[in-house]
Structures are given as structure tokens and as C-alpha cells.
Amino acid sequence: MPLLERISNNGLPVSVSLCGLAVTIVVVAALLQRRKQAQRLNVLGSRAPAYPSKLPLGVDTLYKLVRHMRQDTFFEFTRELLDNPGRTVELNIPGGRLLLTDNVDNIKAIQFTQFSDFGKGERTHKIWENILGDSVFSTDGPLWVKNKDELRPHLAKSRPNDLEITEKHTQRLFDHFRRGEPLEVYDVIDRHQLDIVTDIFYGESTNSLVEKEQPFRDAMDAMLRLASVRTILGPLAGLFPDWLFARKAYMELNAYMNTRVDRTLALSREELLKKEQKMNLMETLAVKQPDRKYIKDQLIAVLLASKDPVAITVSWLIYELSRHRDVFEKIEREIRDTIGFEKHPDGEALKNLPTLKNAVKETLRLYHPLGLNIREVKADTCLPTGGGADGQQPIGVLKGEQVAYAVMSSQRREAVMGFADVDTWDPCRWENWTPTSSQYLPFNIGPRICLGRVFGHLQMEYTVARMVQEFDRIEWCGYAGAAPDDEPMRIKIELNTKFDKPIMCKFIPRSTA
Ligand code: HEM
Numbered sequence: 001m002p003l004l005e006r007i008s009n010n011g012l013p014v015s016v017s018l019c020g021l022a023v024t025i026v027v028v029a030a031l032l033q034r035r036k037q038a039q040r041l042n043v044l045g046s047r048a049p050a051y052p053s054k055l056p057l058g059v060d061t062l063y064k065l066v067r068h069m070r071q072d073t074f075f076e077f078t079r080e081l082l083d084n085p086g087r088t089v090e091l092n093i094p095g096g097r098l099l100l101t102d103n104v105d106n107i108k109a110i111q112f113t114q115f116s117d118f119g120k121g122e123r124t125h126k127i128w129e130n131i132l133g134d135s136v137f138s139t140d141g142p143l144w145v146k147n148k149d150e151l152r153p154h155l156a157k158s159r160p161n162d163l164e165i166t167e168k169h170t171q172r173l174f175d176h177f178r179r180g181e182p183l184e185v186y187d188v189i190d191r192h193q194l195d196i197v198t199d200i201f202y203g204e205s206t207n208s209l210v211e212k213e214q215p216f217r218d219a220m221d222a223m224l225r226l227a228s229v230r231t232i233l234g235p236l237a238g239l240f241p242d243w244l245f246a247r248k249a250y251m252e253l254n255a256y257m258n259t260r261v262d263r264t265l266a267l268s269r270e271e272l273l274k275k276e277q278k279m280n281l282m283e284t285l286a287v288k289q290p291d292r293k294y295i296k297d298q299l300i301a302v303l304l305a306s307k308d309p310v311a312i313t314v315s316w317l318i319y320e321l322s323r324h325r326d327v328f329e330k331i332e333r334e335i336r337d338t339i340g341f342e343k344h345p346d347g348e349a350l351k352n353l354p355t356l357k358n359a360v361k362e363t364l365r366l367y368h369p370l371g372l373n374i375r376e377v378k379a380d381t382c383l384p385t386g387g388g389a390d391g392q393q394p395i396g397v398l399k400g401e402q403v404a405y406a407v408m409s410s411q412r413r414e415a416v417m418g419f420a421d422v423d424t425w426d427p428c429r430w431e432n433w434t435p436t437s438s439q440y441l442p443f444n445i446g447p448r449i450c451l452g453r454v455f456g457h458l459q460m461e462y463t464v465a466r467m468v469q470e471f472d473r474i475e476w477c478g479y480a481g482a483a484p485d486d487e488p489m490r491i492k493i494e495l496n497t498k499f500d501k502p503i504m505c506k507f508i509p510r511s512t513a
Pocket residue numbers: 136137148151155302305306307309310313364369370373442443444447448449450451452453455456457
């Protein structure tokens with residue numbers, strides 16, 4: 001009997017039966033593929049413990065990951081998952097295996113010793129296509145090397161007027177602080193950093209601290225929020241394209257960038273070259289390759305790289321300073337004894353503020369802003385350790401699989417840090433503790449090391465030093481009704497490591513204290 005006839009004879013409508021058949025075929029094909037992969041993996045090495053899934057293809061595991069992400073318990077969940085001898089776990093989700101690790105030897109292999117085995121990969125490129133295009137953050141191989149080489153001269157140094165520009169926007173930030181009302185710290189710090197980096201790298205600030213409407217910032221936020229969920233969804237991300245699910249943001253982002261890039265492209269090469277040392281990044285890129293998409297991709301990547309980690313770290317730092325008056329006062333004493341409260345610090349002056357430096361480093365340890373990162377396996381290979389019953393055996397990984405590594409989690413492990421109070425913010429520990437590059441790696445190690453680490457440190461230290469010069473204290477004001485004030489602040493993983501509740505603080509100026 002023909003297949004269709006047999007299906008219709010079992011009493012179900014043909015469409016339902018066909019649907020069931022299609023699902024069965026997909027599931028069987030996936031199971032067969034997994035069996036083949038298991039055979040290849042056995043040849044390569046051991047396996048990490050697998051997180052148990054109850055539903056085919058790990059649909060329930062994916063659901064749990066998304067749920068924990070939405071409930072801001074993702075960080076706690078990953079710590080739970082990694083609580084095994086090899087600090088590595090295998091998650092089977094639709095689209096394939098995802099390995100998660102905070103084992104420092106594995107992190108070192110991914111970032112450095114086996115760099116060529118792990119890349120950003122096609123999947124990341126596809127998911128981030130409409131935000132990062134072909135930029136340094138989303139490419140591998142020769143294109144990534146070219147991108148990095150072109151950005152390095154501009155990002156790896158700070159320019160003579162960087163602090164002047166920073167000060168202009170810092171004054172605007174302080175205008176908000178001086179209003180005397182509790183304010184949401186991250187909101188203004190994020191705008192502050194956006195205004196600075198667009199001023200420095202684009203040559204035109206968004207001025208979001210003084211403008212009422214912030215369409216560009218809102219658009220970027222909407223695109224990033226969607227992209228972080230799409231990253232978890234992996235191969236299913238294609239079902240939720242950003243140009244459709246964040247249409248307004250997608251249009252706004254493009255309109256904003258195109259207008260600015262086109263304005264620069266309208267200048268002749270000679271006009272641009274005349275500016276010599278004063279060329280901003282947008283102009284430098286326009287001279288190198290006068291192509292709208294190329295310039296736009298690089299600039300958005302730089303904006304993302306330079307704004308978010310700095311703004312997030314400074315916000316966590318203010319949160320902690322508002323709760324640690326002793327540390328605030330120690331920084332205050334160091335400022336009083338060196339530059340005083342009138343003169344603005346320069347790079348040299350900041351070097352003489354050890355407690356401020358330690359506070360920044362401790363914040364990067366405890367709240368690493370890029371806490372979780374992901375790589376695609378480029379060829380069948382092994383992670384050096386974390387497999388087998390003892391958690392010491394190499395783990396086989398297959399080309400195309402995804403490996404996520406959690407630096408924030410490794411920087412909070414007692415066995416790695418060498419002290420017990422790993423979850424406590426304590427800048428003073430740095431007076432007697434110099435971590436190795438396996439213990440503390442906020443800027444990555446190896447070829448993909450952060451290009452803006454000097455600029456980033458300068459921004460963070462300058463902003464906080466100026467804050468302590470101008471303000472007598474920071475008062476923590478609870479969560480403004482968003483949650484009971486005695487609830488701990490949780491970490492919200494939204495691409496970066498943010499806060500699940502608003503950081504509400506009041507800044508008391510020195511003159512009125
Ligand atoms: C708190 C401040 C910062 C932290 C913690 C930080 C951290 C990082 C990390 C962990 C990476 C590696 C990302 C990956 O491998 O996927 C990275 C890459 C990068 N960072 Fe930063 N960053 C900071 C500030 C900055 C600033 C201010 C800039 C620009 C001025 C910048 C520019 C870059 C660039 C261009 C890359 C890409 C490097 C590559 O893929 O080759 N970063 N950063």
C-alpha cells in the first residue's frame with residue numbers, strides 16, 4: 001500500500017500524520033548523527049560529564065538555559081553545572097553539543113596554547129552579522145588579523161586629548177550626580193561612556209547625557225538583548241532574525257551609522273590626510289578603505305568593545321564603594337596626599353593611587369564584564385583536561401561544536417584564587433597578592449588579547465578618581481522598590497555581566513557635605 005494511503009487509513013488527518021512522520025525523521029536522523037559523533041569522539045579522548053536531558057535533542061536543557069537567563073540565575077546555574085572534578089560539562093541541546101568549562105587549563109588552551117583550534121566561527125558570525133558584520137569580534141583567520149592590525153594603532157594608545165574629552169563628559173555626568181536625588185548609576189555611567197567613546201573614535205559625541213531622546217543607544221541595547229538570547233539558541237537563532245524581531249532598532253542603528261559614515265566618506269582623501277595626527281578612527285578607516293560597510297562594522301565593534309566593559313565595571317565599582325566606606329576613604333586619602341581635590345589627574349597621577357587601581361582590579365576579578373565567552377571548534381581536537389571519572393583526561397571535541405568558557409566563574413574559584421572569600425569584594429587583598437595569568441585574565445591572553453586595556457584602565461580610573469575628588473560620599477539607596485533592599489544583587493548575563501536590579505545611589509558633593 002502507498003505510504004500516504006497507509007497514513008490516512010490510521011484514522012488521523014493526513015497533515016497531522018505527515019507532521020509526525022517529519023518529526024520522527026528529524027529525531028532519528030539527529031540520533032544517528034549523534035551516534036556517529038560519539039564514535040568519532042571516542043577516538044579523540046574522554047568525555048566530560050553530560051548534563052542529563054529528559055527530552056529528545058536536549059530541548060529541556062535548552063529551555064532551562066533560556067529560563068535561567070531570563071530569571072537572572074544563569075551565573076548560579078553555570079556554577080552548579082561546573083561543580084564536578086574536571087570543572088567541565090557537556091550540554092546536549094538542539095543543534096549539537098555545547099561544552100562549558102571554567103577549568104583554567106582549558107581556558108588557557110582555548111585562548112592561547114591551542115588558539116588555532118578555537119575560533120569565533122560561522123555560527124557567531126551569522127548571529128551577529130547585522131551588528132558586528134565582518135569586524136574584529138566576529139572574524140577569524142586573515143580577515144581577523146587585518147582587522148586587528150588596522151585597529152591596533154588607534155586603540156592601543158591613548159591620544160593627548162583623550163582626558164580632555166573625558167573630562168568634558170565627566171562634568172555632564174556630575175551634573176546628574178549633583179541633582180541630589182537617588183539615580184540609577186548604570187544608566188548615567190553607560191551614557192557617559194557612550195558619549196566619550198563616540199566623541200573620541202567617531203569624532204562626534206552622541207551627547208546622550210544632555211539629550212532627552214537616545215534613539216541610537218536604545219537601538220543598540222535592543223539589538224544586543226536579542227543577540228544574547230540568539231547566541232544561546234545557537235542554530236535556532238535563524239528563526240528569530242533581528243531585522244524582523246528588532247526591526248525598529250535595526251533600522252535606527254543603520255540610519256545612525258550610515259549618516260555619520262557617509263558624512264566622512266564625502267570628504268576627499270586629501271582633506272582627510274591633511275588632519276594627520278588629528279584623524280579620528282572613522283577618518284583613519286575611511287582613508288584605508290573608503291567603504292561604508294567596512295567602516296560601519298569596525299566602528300560598531302569598537303563601540304561595543306570600549307563602552308560596555310568600562311561602563312559595567314565602573315557601575316559595579318560604584319555599587320561596591322557605596323557599601324564600603326572604608327575603601328572610599330582610603331582612595332580619598334591617597335588623592336588628598338598626592339594630587340589633591342582641585343587638579344585633575346593625568347596618567348602619571350593615577351599611577352600613585354594604588355587603592356583605586358586595586359579596586360578596579362578587584363572589580364574586574366569579581367564581576368568580569370565579559371564573564372562568559374564562546375568559541376567554535378575549528379578542527380577535531382581535544383581540550384587538555386576535565387574528562388573521565390577523575391576529571392583529568394583530555395576531552396575530545398569535534399569541528400563545528402561550541403565551547404563556552406566562564407572567566408568570571410574561574411576568577412571566583414577558591415582552588416584557583418588561593419583564598420577562601422572568593423565572592424567578597426576586597427581590593428586590599430591585592431596589597432599582598434599578585435595573581436598569575438591563569439588566575440586573573442580580564443583582558444584575555446594570547447592572540448585575541450584586548451586591544452584597549454590601557455585605554456580602558458585609564459577611563460575607569462580617571463572617572464572614579466574624579467568622582468572621589470568631587471564627592472564626599474556615595475550613598476546606596478536600595479533598589480527603589482524593584483526588590484526588597486536586603487536582597488543580594490544578582491548577576492544578569494546579557495551578553496555582558498550586568499546587574500539584575502537597578503543600582504540606585506545618591507552622590508553627596510564635597511561642598512555641601
Ligand atoms: C574593562 C575594560 C575592558 C575589558 C575587561 C575588556 C576585555 C576584553 C576581552 C576579554 C576581550 C576578548 C574577547 C574575545 O576573545 O572574544 C577583548 C577584546 C577586545 N577589546 Fe577589550 N576590554 C575592555 C576595554 C576595551 C576598550 C576600552 C577597548 C577599545 C578602546 C577594547 C577593545 C577591544 C578589541 C578591539 C578587542 C578584540 C580583540 C580581538 O578579537 O582580537 N576593549 N576585550
